[in-house]
Amino acid sequence: MTEAPGGVQVVRTPEALRAVRQGLGPVGFVPTMGYLHEGHAALIRRARQENALAVVSIFVNPMQFGPTDDLARYPRDLDRDLRVCAEAGAQVVFTPDAGVMYPPGFSTQVSLTGVSEPLDGAARPGHFTGVATVVLKLLNLVQPDRAYFGEKDWQQLAVIRRMVADLNVPVQVVGVPTVRADSGLALSSRNSYLGTEQQARATVLSRALRAVQAAYAAGERDTARLEQAGLDVLATDPEVQPDYLAVVPPDLQRQPTVTPDPLNRVLVAARMFGVRLIDNLPLDPADPVPAALPPGGPA
Ligand SMILES: Nc1ncnc2c1ncn2[C@@H]1O[C@H](COP(=O)(O)OP(=O)(O)OP(=O)(O)O)[C@@H](O)[C@H]1O
Ligand SMILES: CC(C)(CO)[C@@H](O)C(=O)[O-]
Numbered sequence: 316m317t318e319a320p321g322g323v324q325v326v327r328t329p330e331a332l333r334a335v336r337q338g339l340g341p342v343g344f345v346p347t348m349g350y351l352h353e354g355h356a357a358l359i360r361r362a363r364q365e366n367a368l369a370v371v372s373i374f375v376n377p378m379q380f381g382p383t384d385d386l387a388r389y390p391r392d393l394d395r396d397l398r399v400c401a402e403a404g405a406q407v408v409f410t411p412d413a414g415v416m417y418p419p420g421f422s423t424q425v426s427l428t429g430v431s432e433p434l435d436g437a438a439r440p441g442h443f444t445g446v447a448t449v450v451l452k453l454l455n456l457v458q459p460d461r462a463y464f465g466e467k468d469w470q471q472l473a474v475i476r477r478m479v480a481d482l483n484v485p486v487q488v489v490g491v492p493t494v495r496a497d498s499g500l501a502l503s504s505r506n507s508y509l510g511t512e513q514q515a516r517a518t519v520l521s522r523a524l525r526a527v528q529a530a531y532a533a534g535e536r537d538t539a540r541l542e543q544a545g546l547d548v549l550a551t552d553p554e555v556q557p558d559y560l561a562v563v564p565p566d567l568q569r570q571p572t573v574t575p576d577p578l579n580r581v582l583v584a585a586r587m588f589g590v591r592l593i594d595n596l597p598l599d600p601a602d603p604v605p606a607a608l609p610p611g612g613p614a
């Protein structure tokens with residue numbers, strides 16, 4: 316165990332983690348892949364506010380990357396991350412090596428059907444198996460009372476809620492609203508691949524989502540026509556290569572028409588300048604996400 320500037324304890328093994336975790340009050344846990352930004356800081360601050368101890372993990376999980384994904388070039392800066400963690404109030408950072416998480420002989424995978432299948436599940440085969448497997452391992456290692464995930468990764472949040480409910484994992488999953496730049500661009504570690512001008516162009520994603528919200532507010536209830544309102548905006552920039560733009564109910568299974576539900580969502584994934592970006596918004600901006608009705612359905 317080492318102590319970084321700001322008083323954060325850095326631990327790299329399950330044994331050291333168990334030692335710092337022992338005997339303390341409620342633990343809030345924020346799993347991340349590092350290269351932290353204000354979106355991560357919002358999760359960490361919330362974890363610290365609601366718990367005695369805030370633990371952050373930083374682990375670029377190879378299992379959730381496909382063979383053509385950006386594992387090798389994924390941005391990393393541990394010193395800067397430790398400063399963000401300290402400023403946001405984290406007391407412990409768990410940053411294991413891949414060999415600690417996946418020692419020789421590792422053979423287990425956690426796979427979900429249903430909520431993990433459409434959208435990013437279809438676009439990134441195996442991705443949610445990698446996410447579910449590592450998140451269950453991290454939850455077992457940290458044993459938090461609450462775990463915090465961003466709504467920016469809406470489908471991931473739904474997958475984790477489903478897994479936690481299905482496998483009786485004793486943790487409360489907390490979703491945290493997406494933090495955006497003033498331009499509307501959702502903050503994301505992968506934005507660092509883009510220059511300033513390219514980030515300005517990438518606001519086309521959130522503008523497309525808002526066009527769908529506007530069509531819904533104007534009374535449109537046909538899923539394909541709602542989606543077309545967003546696709547028309549994406550088509551204004553020839554750089555955009557959409558993977559999907561989809562209007563979905565809480566279980567993420569697309570239906571021909573929309574039935575009112577506060578968890579209806581519009582999600583987009585697209586490649587721009589060689590970078591894959593995702594974003595989502597509620598279909599009706601007047602709908603807050605109800606605490607008792609999580610994405611993925613009631614537990
Ligand atoms: N803008 C944001 N607002 C709120 N939470 C966020 C935001 N961006 C990421 N998160 C959340 O932070 C956690 C860790 O995410 P991760 O480390 O993959 O960051 P990321 O910015 O989403 O990276 P990437 O660019 O790889 O998608 C996840 O629960 C994710 O949903
Ligand atoms: C939840 C997570 C840390 C699992 O590797 C990752 O998918 C992420 O950062 O969103």
Ligand code: BAL
Nearest residue numbers: 348379380442468471
């Ligand atoms: N935030 C999602 C992590 C990934 O794209 O692998």
